[in-house]
Amino acid sequence: MIVSTITTLGIQCSKCGEMQFRTLSMFGFSHFNKENYYCSCGALFMTITSFERGVYSIEYPCIYCGDSHYIATKRGKIWGENILQLGCSDKGLPIGYIGPRQQVINCCRGIKKEFVQFAYQLVNDEEKEPEFDIFFIVYAVMEKLGKMVERGQLGCRCGNKNLAVEILPDRIELICEACRAVGIIYTDNKEILHIIDGMGSISLEENMTWLLNDSDKGHHLLKK
Numbered sequence: 001m002i003v004s005t006i007t008t009l010g011i012q013c014s015k016c017g018e019m020q021f022r023t024l025s026m027f028g029f030s031h032f033n034k035e036n037y038y039c040s041c042g043a044l045f046m047t048i049t050s051f052e053r054g055v056y057s058i059e060y061p062c063i064y065c066g067d068s069h070y071i072a073t074k075r076g077k078i079w080g081e082n083i084l085q086l087g088c089s090d091k092g093l094p095i096g097y098i099g100p101r102q103q104v105i106n107c108c109r110g111i112k113k114e115f116v117q118f119a120y121q122l123v124n125d126e127e128k129e130p131e132f133d134i135f136f137i138v139y140a141v142m143e144k145l146g147k148m149v150e151r152g153q154l155g156c157r158c159g160n161k162n163l164a165v166e167i168l169p170d171r172i173e174l175i176c177e178a179c180r181a182v183g184i185i186y187t188d189n190k191e192i193l194h195i196i197d198g199m200g201s202i203s204l205e206e207n208m209t210w211l212l213n214d215s216d217k218g219h220h221l222l223k224k
């Protein structure tokens with residue numbers, strides 16, 4: 001029996017949305033070996049850990065839900081003839097694949113397209129041609145805002161925690177209907193995602209408008 005010792009991994013980075021491909025050698029893994037894989041943007045996109053008896057765990061941050069997913073699998077599923085799908089268990093959509101190179105490349109072609117179709121429901125702008133980068137940023141910002149709401153880190157200084165959100169073609173507006181405070185997050189540049197990650201929480205200022213964009217860092221209000 002011929003066993004393949006090389007496999008290809010293709011996955012969508014949860015931080016920048018770009019597809020990443022790597023070749024994995026079986027010999028790179030000994031017992032209890034942990035390998036981290038990083039995107040060209042610097043973000044971790046996968047951790048593979050090998051255990052006894054050819055069992056591996058694969059952990060990958062998810063572009064759809066912002067959390068990590070885990071699967072436990074056998075060596076033969078990673079270095080085998082069949083393709084292994086890495087998906088979002090929450091949304092039921094694929095994020096990546098592991099397997100023979102050509103099959104992985106073919107399967108990965110549809111991933112960005114599916115993402116755009118999914119995110120399209122959010123933006124709901126029929127005038128606009130679905131464009132991956134824009135959809136990705138809007139989706140990622142909304143997902144980050146959702147996490148902040150869950151943790152009680154999004155609100156207004158007037159005490160209102162229930163902000164209205166409006167998605168516009170180039171920006172997302174947060175509106176406090178109690179005091180008319182407004183927060184504007186520009187969604188034309190991926191850098192905005194790093195800025196939001198660095199903020200931790202967002203607090204609107206009573207009766208003020210604040211702007212958040214990558215070129216105008218001095219203007220955003222940072223509250224911890």
Ligand SMILES: [Zn+2]
Nearest residue numbers: 013016039041
């Ligand atoms: Zn990336």
Ligand SMILES: [Zn+2]
Nearest residue numbers: 062064065088
């Ligand atoms: Zn997910």
Ligand SMILES: [Zn+2]
Nearest residue numbers: 156158176179
């Ligand atoms: Zn307010």
